[in-house]
Amino acid sequence: xxxxxxxxxxxxxxxxxxxxxxxxxxxxxxxxxxxxxxxxxxxxxxxxxxxxxxxxxxxxxxxxxxxxxxxxxxxxxxxxxxxxxxxxxxxxxxxxxxxxxxxxxxxxxxxxxxxxxxxxxxxxxxxxxxxxxxxxxxxxxxxxxxxxxxxxxxxxxxxxxxxxxxxxxxxxxxxxxxxxxxxxxxxxxxxxxxxxxxxxxxxxxxxxxxxxxxxxxxxxxxxxxxxxxxxxxxxxxxxxxxxxxxxxxxxxxxxxxxxxxxxxxxxxxxxxx
DNA sequence: CCGGTCACCTGAGTGC
DNA sequence: TGCACTCAGGTGACCG
Numbered sequence: 001x002x003x004x005x006x007x008x009x010x011x012x013x014x015x016x017x018x019x020x021x022x023x024x025x026x027x028x029x030x031x032x033x034x035x036x037x038x039x040x041x042x043x044x045x046x047x048x049x050x051x052x053x054x055x056x057x058x059x060x061x062x063x064x065x066x067x068x069x070x071x072x073x074x075x076x077x078x079x080x081x082x083x084x085x086x087x088x089x090x091x092x093x094x095x096x097x098x099x100x101x102x103x104x105x106x107x108x109x110x111x112x113x114x115x116x117x118x119x120x121x122x123x124x125x126x127x128x129x130x131x132x133x134x135x136x137x138x139x140x141x142x143x144x145x146x147x148x149x150x151x152x153x154x155x156x157x158x159x160x161x162x163x164x165x166x167x168x169x170x171x172x173x174x175x176x177x178x179x180x181x182x183x184x185x186x187x188x189x190x191x192x193x194x195x196x197x198x199x200x201x202x203x204x205x206x207x208x209x210x211x212x213x214x215x216x217x218x219x220x221x222x223x224x225x226x227x228x229x230x231x232x233x234x235x236x237x238x239x240x241x242x243x244x245x246x247x248x249x250x251x252x253x254x255x256x257x258x259x260x261x262x263x264x265x266x267x268x269x270x271x272x273x
Numbered sequence: 274c275c276g277g278t279c280a281c282c283t284g285a286g287t288g289c
Numbered sequence: 290t291g292c293a294c295t296c297a298g299g300t301g302a303c304c305g
Contacts, residue, residue, distance in 0.1 A: 073300090075281095075298090075299050075300075076300095154276080173298090219297085220297065
């Protein structure tokens with residue numbers, strides 16, 4: 001479910017609610033979600049304090065006081081929830097991390113696509129080298145974006161969805177950014193004039209920043225750590241608006257399948273390549 | 274290198 | 290009500 005703004009919101013929530021706390025107990029109910037063994041996960045976390053929270057693309061990284069790292073990818077429906085320990089085991093919760101002060105962090109995931117792993121310091125550095133993550137859109141200059149696009153062929157939408165090319169965008173923010181820049185999702189990347197690439201960069205950055213400010217988009221089940229959704233879905237201009245009037249020109253929004261994903265665009269504001 | 278399709282899962286919505 | 294079908298914020302494997 002979550003893209004860059006949603007993951008960033010969750011990471012900020014983790015930073016304020018979970019860092020500084022010490023893990024007392026780890027319970028894994030669905031071991032297949034843990035890539036490198038649930039026993040190792042419990043071993044590396046139990047007794048350690050969580051020292052910081054970061055985002056790498058759509059990955060969440062929690063650093064621990066024993067120099068280990070806990071990495072989570074939420075995929076489509078993963079959620080973290082924080083609150084006092086309860087007796088009941090809530091539906092779709094696959095992992096519970098209890099802290100020594102009576103609070104707990106739950107991992108809930110309806111579709112069970114999410115993945116997590118616990119790594120030692122050495123393994124984490126290896127992971128960083130091997131995980132093919134492109135630059136973060138919020139940390140990349142317009143000029144770098146221009147240079148990077150120039151080296152690639154293929155159509156713009158699948159390229160923006162490719163995490164090795166640029167990390168953090170997903171289906172919603174790709175459609176919204178392309179709409180704002182007036183670029184058709186099937187445009188060959190190498191055919192875009194530099195001015196249009198710079199415009200896309202500018203729109204993309206502002207879009208992501210505004211979405212973060214509103215704690216992301218909730219279209220079905222994304223929520224922050226306190227179970228509250230985001231507000232940016234109210235600002236969507238094309239995503240999920242098939243058949244509605246384009247907010248800029250009034251023409252009906254159309255839907256296509258691109259890279260296997262539902263793709264929303266305005267045929268007038270985003271002319272065919 | 275690039276694109277298309279399927280697989281991984283559960284649930285919501287639609288139309289008959 | 291029930292059933293069949295499509296769709297969903299992600300990504301990795303496999304194939305041409």
